[in-house]
Amino acid sequence: xxxxxxxxxxxxxxxxTPPHRMPIRDPKRAAHxxxxxxxxxVLLLVFRFVALNPHxxxxxxxxxxxxxxxxxxxxxxxxxxxxSTAAGLALGLLIAAFRLSNFAVLRAMAAAYVxxxxxxxxxxxxxxxxxxxxxxxxxxxxxxxxxxFVEVPTNEVISQFSAAVIGLSAYLxxxxxxxFRGGVLSVHQGQFEACHxxxxxxxxxxxxxxxxxxxxVITPSLANEVVTMFKNTSLVSVIGYVELxxxxxxVYSQNFKTIPMLTVAVIWYLVLTSLAMLGQSRLEKxxxxxxxxxxxxxxxxAGPASQGGAA
Amino acid sequence: xxxxxxxxxxxxxxxxxGDFAALKGVSLTLAAGTVTCLVGPSGSGKSTLLRTxxxxxxxxGGAVYxxxxxxxxxSRGDHRRPVTKKTKRRQAVNFGMVFQSFNLIPQLTAAxxxxxxxxxxxxxxxxxxxxQAHELLTRVGLADRVDHYPAELSGGQQQRVxxxxxxAMKPSVLLFDxxxxxxxAELVAxxxxxxxxxxxxxxxxxxxxxELAFARDIADEVVMMEDGRIIESGPPGQILLNPATExxxxxxxxxxx
Numbered sequence: 001x002x003x004x005x006x007x008x009x010x011x012x013x014x015x016x017t018p019p020h021r022m023p024i025r026d027p028k029r030a031a032h033x034x035x036x037x038x039x040x041x042v043l044l045l046v047f048r049f050v051a052l053n054p055h056x057x058x059x060x061x062x063x064x065x066x067x068x069x070x071x072x073x074x075x076x077x078x079x080x081x082x083x084s085t086a087a088g089l090a091l092g093l094l095i096a097a098f099r100l101s102n103f104a105v106l107r108a109m110a111a112a113y114v115x116x117x118x119x120x121x122x123x124x125x126x127x128x129x130x131x132x133x134x135x136x137x138x139x140x141x142x143x144x145x146x147x148x149f150v151e152v153p154t155n156e157v158i159s160q161f162s163a164a165v166i167g168l169s170a171y172l173x174x175x176x177x178x179x180f181r182g183g184v185l186s187v188h189q190g191q192f193e194a195c196h197x198x199x200x201x202x203x204x205x206x207x208x209x210x211x212x213x214x215x216x217v218i219t220p221s222l223a224n225e226v227v228t229m230f231k232n233t234s235l236v237s238v239i240g241y242v243e244l245x246x247x248x249x250x251v252y253s254q255n256f257k258t259i260p261m262l263t264v265a266v267i268w269y270l271v272l273t274s275l276a277m278l279g280q281s282r283l284e285k286x287x288x289x290x291x292x293x294x295x296x297x298x299x300x301x302a303g304p305a306s307q308g309g310a311a
Numbered sequence: 312x313x314x315x316x317x318x319x320x321x322x323x324x325x326x327x328x329g330d331f332a333a334l335k336g337v338s339l340t341l342a343a344g345t346v347t348c349l350v351g352p353s354g355s356g357k358s359t360l361l362r363t364x365x366x367x368x369x370x371x372g373g374a375v376y377x378x379x380x381x382x383x384x385x386s387r388g389d390h391r392r393p394v395t396k397k398t399k400r401r402q403a404v405n406f407g408m409v410f411q412s413f414n415l416i417p418q419l420t421a422a423x424x425x426x427x428x429x430x431x432x433x434x435x436x437x438x439x440x441x442x443q444a445h446e447l448l449t450r451v452g453l454a455d456r457v458d459h460y461p462a463e464l465s466g467g468q469q470q471r472v473x474x475x476x477x478x479a480m481k482p483s484v485l486l487f488d489x490x491x492x493x494x495x496a497e498l499v500a501x502x503x504x505x506x507x508x509x510x511x512x513x514x515x516x517x518x519x520x521x522e523l524a525f526a527r528d529i530a531d532e533v534v535m536m537e538d539g540r541i542i543e544s545g546p547p548g549q550i551l552l553n554p555a556t557e558x559x560x561x562x563x564x565x566x567x568x
Contacts (some may be wrong), residue, residue: 190414193367196479198428199404202396208431212418290418290460 049101060260064251065267073247074268077233080243081272084165085229088172089222095173096180110177117174123235126167130239132158164236171232172225179221183214216287223280230272316379318343318515319484320362325372326359332360335539336373341484346510348526348547349519351536352562357519360536361486364517365406366399371492375468377405377483403431407477409491413469415461421472422457428480440479447475463500467498471505478509485509487518523566527551535559 050056064070098110117125128135133154140148160168187210195205234245242250245265252261284293317340333356338370341347349357362368364375366383375382382402384391394402415424425444430434435443448457451471461469470490477485487506491499503525510516510529520526526533527547534544535554543550543559554560 027370101533107455188414190412191416193408193410194416195369197365197408197477198405199432200428201400201402202436206430208427209416216418287418290420290462 002105016161031228034231055259057257058261060257061267064248064261064264067246069251070244070264070268073242073244076242077230077244077268080164080168080233080241080270081160081226082227084168084172085226087165087169088229089176091169091173094178096184099177099181100184106203108291114174114177118171121240122167122171123230125171126163126235129167129170130160130163131157132163135257160236160239160241163239164233165242168232172229175225179218179225180214182221183218186217187213207295212287215283216274216291217278219283219287223276223283227273227276230269230276231307268285317341318378319375319517321364322362322372322376323373324360324370324375324419325370326356326363327371332539334370334461335380336362337536337539337541338373339541339544341515345517345531346412346516346518347534347537348530349517349530349534350521350523350526350562351542355536356538358488361408361517361519363490364484364485365408366403367408368394377402382455398430403481404428404480405483406486407480407482407484408486409470409473409477409488409490413461413466413473413493415469415472415476417461420458420460421453421464421475424472425476426478429478433480443479444475446479448472450478451475452501465498467493467501470475470494470502473507474502474509483515485514485516485551487516489519489521489522491522521566523551523563535562537562 092170095110096114098106099114101107101110119127136154138151139154139157141150142148142150190204191210191213195209200209233243236243237246237249240246248261248265252258255261319341320366321337321339323336323338324334325332325336330386337356337360339347339360349360351357359368363370364382369383376386380402381391383394385394386439393399396460415421416427419427422441425447426435426437429440430437431443431445442544445454446456448454452475453471453475456464456468456472459468461472464472470493472562474490490501490506498548499522503522506516506518507525507529518526518530530547533542533547535542535550535551537558543556550559554563
């Protein structure tokens, strides 16, 4: 056996600190310093690229950023995003419910919908809705081959706005349905069984127990879809609806300041995306309860000694 | 059958999963206030039997009666049909079930888990339900853990919360599906102690377990299953110490060491 005398006394014989008393530090290796240098270089390059390059034309960007035209385009983008997202998520919920239904006909209908919409480019979808009148001149409500209850010309229903909303929400409906379905599949079967034994109805099972668990799991993917939606709104320029991107395109087709005007749009997309990401992190925090680590405050008086308490 | 009517009666219960017959006509009666332990090798149908009782599994033949009421089906002339979802829920809450994997709701605290059923299903007053939850958690030795989330509790503590949750619905029969199989050895005792206490209080219980010493300790009747059938049943002393069938003898010899 070796002699541990220096360790026990806490002092080595020659007066140096013994190894077990030495503080533990992470070394800064060359790679660390290199990474800092890389960061500094990238920052400098970005600064030179963005700030010092006169072709960005920051004065023009500043002049247009809060201009009335850009603001109205921005407003249109926000409105169309909010309406289409709300309608799309509602549609997605419905389709997901159909796909998980006990009835084979509903399952098949939902599967067919998802299949067709996922195969169709968003642009085509919007054009289809906008030119629906060419396919069906009048829209009617009623049973097949019977006299309809209500009948209206398609062109009265389909405006640029409604075509955009219908097209975009149909698109989101198919994608979010798959996300919702994945969320339901991710819930442990035991959670449903626990709800069954407590006598919870299907509605309460979903709203009180598994719903919050599903939201927690699907928030990242849904946020992705919503952010995509902000940018997908630019697709509606094909039917002449003037949202943010169309607005700046119209402007630079006149003043030829293409890059500055596109930058204006990018800045606003950055702002909108940041807001969406903020909402996402809030949702993740709210529905992370019981999953995320937290500081446990023990009302420790009783302690584990009182466990069981049985004879 | 008026006074002698058993609390729970299973009559030639059959259950198939595709081609596989999980239960091949199982009959069993439980008198009020008795403890019945189901034992047997894995795959013998113990858990399936337990799950048919509270309608987690739909049976394919036979019937389950609680106080003479057939569960899960109503008679219609010459045939039976499944009851409505609402009736099914009403019948299911007669049974408190404790699962092998606890199945607590992760985003709810211990007290919220226990109060969930009373508030959402029994329409109890929230404050009253919370008070009752505290009382039940105290009873299972978790007075200082009421505001903890399941992830912050040990397995044994989680299972005791699950027991408190089952009790909160004031069930007629308690069903335990291998309540200690997912627990570390040193946590098994605390859960078994709680179950034993409930047995002494007169709860009617049906317990699937591999803890034979525990079964001998608390059961009024031990039922041995094999291959979807009951092969032997009787008081624990007789079944566990002096089994009549060769198969039971081999099984008990294999698990007692």
